[in-house]
Amino acid sequence: MITSGRRIEILLAVIAVFGLLFLTGYTVVAAAENDIADIGGAWQRYGIMFNAANMATGDKNIPPPVSDPPLKAEFLREWQAQRQARRDADAAGTPIANPNYVNCIGDGMPTMMVAMFPIEFLLSDGQITIIEEAYTQVRRVYLDQQQVTLDDIEPGFFGHSVGYWKEGVLHVDTIGIKDYVQFQYTPHSRDMRINERFYKVAPDILWDEITITDPEYLTQPWVFTYAYKHMPGYKMQEYICEANREYVDEHGYQQIKIGE
Amino acid sequence: MKTGICSLLRGILYFNLLVFGVAAAVSAHHSFAMYDHKSTVTVNGTVTKFQWTNPHAYLELDVYDAKSNMTHYSIEMTSINMMRRLGWKSSLIQSGDQVKATMAPLLNGKPGGLLLDVTLPDGKVWETGVPAANTFARTPEVVIGVMQP
Numbered sequence A: 001m002i003t004s005g006r007r008i009e010i011l012l013a014v015i016a017v018f019g020l021l022f023l024t025g026y027t028v029v030a031a032a033e034n035d036i037a038d039i040g041g042a043w044q045r046y047g048i049m050f051n052a053a054n055m056a057t058g059d060k061n062i063p064p065p066v067s068d069p070p071l072k073a074e075f076l077r078e079w080q081a082q083r084q085a086r087r088d089a090d091a092a093g094t095p096i097a098n099p100n101y102v103n104c105i106g107d108g109m110p111t112m113m114v115a116m117f118p119i120e121f122l123l124s125d126g127q128i129t130i131i132e133e134a135y136t137q138v139r140r141v142y143l144d145q146q147q148v149t150l151d152d153i154e155p156g157f158f159g160h161s162v163g164y165w166k167e168g169v170l171h172v173d174t175i176g177i178k179d180y181v182q183f184q185y186t187p188h189s190r191d192m193r194i195n196e197r198f199y200k201v202a203p204d205i206l207w208d209e210i211t212i213t214d215p216e217y218l219t220q221p222w223v224f225t226y227a228y229k230h231m232p233g234y235k236m237q238e239y240i241c242e243a244n245r246e247y248v249d250e251h252g253y254q255q256i257k258i259g260e
Numbered sequence B: 001m002k003t004g005i006c007s008l009l010r011g012i013l014y015f016n017l018l019v020f021g022v023a024a025a026v027s028a029h030h031s032f033a034m035y036d037h038k039s040t041v042t043v044n045g046t047v048t049k050f051q052w053t054n055p056h057a058y059l060e061l062d063v064y065d066a067k068s069n070m071t072h073y074s075i076e077m078t079s080i081n082m083m084r085r086l087g088w089k090s091s092l093i094q095s096g097d098q099v100k101a102t103m104a105p106l107l108n109g110k111p112g113g114l115l116l117d118v119t120l121p122d123g124k125v126w127e128t129g130v131p132a133a134n135t136f137a138r139t140p141e142v143v144i145g146v147m148q149p
Helices: A004-035 A073-091 B005-020 B023-029 B080-085
Strands: A041-046 A119-124 A127-132 A137-143 A160-166 A169-175 A193-202 A205-213 A222-230 A246-248 A254-256 B041-051 B058-064 B070-076 B098-105 B112-119 B125-127
Touching (some): B041 B070, B070 B098
Parallel strands (some): A137 A160
Antiparallel strands (some): A041 A222, A119 A127, A127 A137, A205 A222, B041 B098, B058 B070, B098 B112
């Protein structure tokens, strides 16, 4: 037999427990909401990044241009020689063909984040999906998961990405990029790691701060940032590389097929 | 010229993307160094095909000289995604249309070039949004081909 006094005690205890759960839950949800920034939708590359002189716009939302890779001396020499060869070929009007372009192969990581074409962020439970319009490239960032080991995955164009939100910043860790998927023709090892921090610097401007670490090839982390401007209402278009007329001639130069 | 204020505004809105947001990245994909950056050529011709594809569109022209000798030209454009953002449609140019194409010619002398703008039969001029278009010097008009009756 439960007395009325005992009933009141039980009722108060139940209210206290539910109240505590409610408050605890509310606190967790509120913190999580504060951590997450609204980055959904389509974005276009923002800023004039091709000529250092153009940086004098005074727009602080435009990050500095990408520096040369901090390659170790033995790799840097080859990288510089290849760059000079490309410049000389361009100056001669006989550009060296880019095999990926000729074969309709997309950029992979991190070149995809250059966002030559619009990019789109899709936010869903446990995953953020990043799509670039060009070549319909897709990255999947698995949230709040431990990163796998290199033995667990096969190298690919986009690698394996995990991420988490903290104080409005999306942190992403990516490993597992194929050796011939290169950013600015920069060689890398299987151990290359790409860390990204996505955060808004203005309501409609998103930055992706990219840090590449690769002790086998780099003397220090290679850090650079891309900025994107929101494209409200933009509908991403399909992109299929279906008819590339470009080919590589016997000298390795880029040519196009003339005629239908 | 584009039809309607909406198209104009859309063109302005995405101009930044095309000119400033693409050139460096495009250089990693594709070089336009095979085209003459120091002179332009105007080609009058009859469209045999408007190839609406990625990675780039192409305009195919039969070009006749005053003696009715024909030379076929292939003129490269940009990505159809970029062109769509500027208001282009695949139906904008039809086979049989007579057009005036301003192009940066191929440096290797072959009959082709990079399309900078095209004047359609209705007199409207359309630009293709070539990345870093301002690096192609516009020179006094050198006309190849005559419009067919």
